[in-house]
Ligand SMILES: Nc1nc2c(ncn2[C@@H]2O[C@H](COP(=O)(O)OP(=O)(O)OP(=O)(O)O)[C@@H](O)[C@H]2O)c(=O)[nH]1
C-alpha cells in the first residue's frame with residue numbers, strides 16, 4: 001500500500017478524468033499526478049477518479065493495478081454513452097460517494113499537462129469557486145502543431161461564444177480543464193439535463209450553468225498540449241454542435257425578454273381599450289384610467305406568471321398575494337417617472353406632440369422597461385440573484 005492520505009476537516013478535491021482507450025496514457029498519468037503533482041499541493045486532499053466506459057484496451061485494468069498503490073485513486077466503470085455522461089456520472093460519484101468539496105475536469109491524454117493542477121487548486125484555496133484552465137490568456141497557448149484551420153476554428157469559435165453568451169471578461173469558454181466548487185455551484189446544476197451530453201459540446205452548457213452560480217471565477221493560463229498518441233478526434237460535427245449549443249443558450253435568455261415585451265404590449269392594449277370601454281359606461285376619466293391601469297397590471301402579472309416566467313410560475317396563494325402586491329408597487333415607478341420625464345422634456349425642448357411622444361418612448365425604453373425587467377427577475381420571479389446573495 002502506498003501513502004494513505006486521509007485528513008480530517010480538509011477539503012477534498014476530486015479530479016474526474018474520463019478515459020476511453022487510454023491504456024497507454026493511464027500509467028504515466030496516474031504516476032505523474034500521485035508522485036509529482038499531489039505532493040506539491042497542501043491544504044486539500046487530492047483524489048483521482050477515472051471514469052472508464054469499459055474500454056476495449058482494458059484501461060480499467062491498469063487503473064485497478066494502481067489502486068493497490070494509491071488509496072486516493074478511484075475507478076468508475078460504466079457503459080459508453082459519450083463524454084458528457086462520463087462527466088455527469090463521475091461528478092455524481094465524486095459528490096455522493098467520495099464527498100468531494102470541489103471537482104475537476106481533466107483529460108487523460110496529457111493534453112492537460114498535470115502540473116497545471118497545482119495553480120488551479122491554489123486558486124480554489126484562495127477563494128475561487130470556478131477555475132478555468134485558459135488557453136487564451138497571457139501564458140496560455142494551443143499546440144504549435146495544430147493546423148491553422150483548427151487554430152482559427154478554436155480561436156474564433158471561442159470569440160463567437162463569448163459574444164453570444166455576453167461573457168467578455170472570460171477568455172476560454174470551451175476548455176476541458178476546470179475546477180468547480182460543489183457547494184453553491186455544482187450542486188445548483190441539473191447535470192442530467194445539460195445539452196449534448198453525448199458530445200464535447202456539453203462543455204459549453206456546463207460552463208454557462210456554472211458561471212450563473214459561481215461568485216469568484218478565476219482563469220489560470222493553460223499551455224494546452226497536443227495529443228501524443230493516436231489521431232485527433234476533432235471534427236466538423238463537434239464544431240457545429242458547439243456553435244449550436246452556444247446559440248441556443250444565447251437565445252434562451254433573450255426569449256424571456258421578448259415575452260416580457262409582448263406581455264407589456266398587451267398590457268398597454270388592456271389599459272387603452274379598458275379606458276375607452278369604462279368611459280362609455282359613464283365612469284369619470286379619472287376612475288376609468290385608474291381601473292384600466294389596474295386591469296393592465298393584473299393582466300400583465302398573470303401573463304408574466306404563466307408565460308414569461310413559466311419556469312418559475314408562482315402557484316401558492318400565500319405567495320401570489322405578496323408577489324402581486326410587490327408587482328403593483330413596482331408598477332408605481334412608471335407612474336412617477338414617466339410624467340417627470342415627459343414634463344421635463346417639454347420644458348427643455350417644447351411642449352409639442354412630437355417631443356411628448358419621443359420623451360414617452362425614451363422613458364419607456366431607457367428607464368421603465370429595463371427597470372421592470374430587472375425587478376421582476378430579481379424580486380418577483382427570482383430568476384436572477386444579486387451577486388452578493390449567490391450561495
Ligand atoms: N469515459 C469516457 N471517456 C471519454 C469518452 N470520450 C472521450 N473520453 C476521454 O475524454 C478525454 C478527452 O477526449 P479526447 O478524445 O482527447 O478529446 P479531445 O481532446 O477534444 O480531442 P483529441 O484532439 O482527439 O485529443 C480523454 O481523456 C478521453 O479518453 C467517452 O465516451 N467515455
Ligand SMILES: [Mg+2]
Nearest residue numbers: 107109111227
Ligand atoms: Mg484529447
